[in-house]
Amino acid sequence: GQQLNQSPQSMFIQEGEDVSMNCTSSSIFNTWLWYKQDPGEGPVLLIALYKAGELTSNGRLTAQFGITRKDSFLNISASIPSDVGIYFCAGLYPRGSNYKLTFGKGTLLTVNP
Amino acid sequence: DTEVTQTPKHLVMGMTNKKSLKCEQHMGHRAMYWYKQKAKKPPELMFVYSYEKLSINESVPSRFSPECPNSSLLNLHLHALQPEDSALYLCASSHQQGAQAGYTFGSGTRLTVV
Numbered sequence A: 001g002q003q004l005n006q007s008p009q010s011m012f013i014q015e016g017e018d019v020s021m022n023c024t025s026s027s028i029f030n031t032w033l034w035y036k037q038d039p040g041e042g043p044v045l046l047i048a049l050y051k052a053g054e055l056t057s058n059g060r061l062t063a064q065f066g067i068t069r070k071d072s073f074l075n076i077s078a079s080i081p082s083d084v085g086i087y088f089c090a091g092l093y094p095r096g097s098n099y100k101l102t103f104g105k106g107t108l109l110t111v112n113p
Numbered sequence B: 001d002t003e004v005t006q007t008p009k010h011l012v013m014g015m016t017n018k019k020s021l022k023c024e025q026h027m028g029h030r031a032m033y034w035y036k037q038k039a040k041k042p043p044e045l046m047f048v049y050s051y052e053k054l055s056i057n058e059s060v061p062s063r064f065s066p067e068c069p070n071s072s073l074l075n076l077h078l079h080a081l082q083p084e085d086s087a088l089y090l091c092a093s094s095h096q097q098g099a100q101a102g103y104t105f106g107s108g109t110r111l112t113v114v
Helices: none
Strands: A005-007 A010-014 A019-024 A031-037 A044-049 A055-058 A061-065 A071-076 A085-095 A098-103 A107-112 B004-007 B010-013 B018-025 B031-037 B044-050 B053-057 B064-070 B073-079 B087-094 B109-113
Touching: A010 A019, A019 A085, A031 A061, A031 A071, A044 A055, A044 A061, A044 A071, A071 A085, A098 B044, A098 B053, B004 B087, B010 B018, B018 B031, B018 B087, B031 B073, B044 B064, B044 B073, B053 B064, B073 B087
Parallel strands: A010 A107, B010 B109
Antiparallel strands: A005 A019, A019 A071, A031 A044, A031 A085, A055 A061, A061 A071, A085 A098, A085 A107, B004 B018, B018 B073, B031 B044, B031 B087, B044 B053, B064 B073, B087 B109
16 A cells, blocks of 8 residues: 655654654655644644645645655644644545545654743 | 534443444535554554445454445444454544545544453
């Protein structure tokens, strides 16, 4: 199946710092999605990217769909304590007549107040 | 209503029990999914339903049996599970399969098999 390589695996930062994480793959994806998951909850969609080269913002979050359609990054500016959680990239790709959403391994973000 | 509702939130079952997980959405989505998530791991796809028909089964053991009674409901019937099946089971839905707008996830059912 399609593999997503997400890095870093974990980050420890101070409140107010900027954060960057990325995902790469050897395969092409139609859509890149970035989710955040809090403990005991399901993933919540942060940003969806549809076109190669697309740069999209959602408040303090910015994400880009790589030109080659094989990578994406997520930036968080001016981090706050509630940014703590696991961030997953996810790629959507066709599989036969169906589609499949596959996830990266996640980035665990810890923000020290 | 923009939510996917899963019940129960927690479930403890013995290896000989039969139980069911339930998922409901009223967003008019026609694709629904079951994912399994182990601790500190990403969600892994189990099943996809599109227009109430099973379209993807990711080689899931038969002790997991999905059912889609109508366009708003998705069940996962459990029978003779093993302790290693303990995990967070997530339901998700999307406008249609492969919807680029992304999938909406429920909060999950935390399953413990004893």
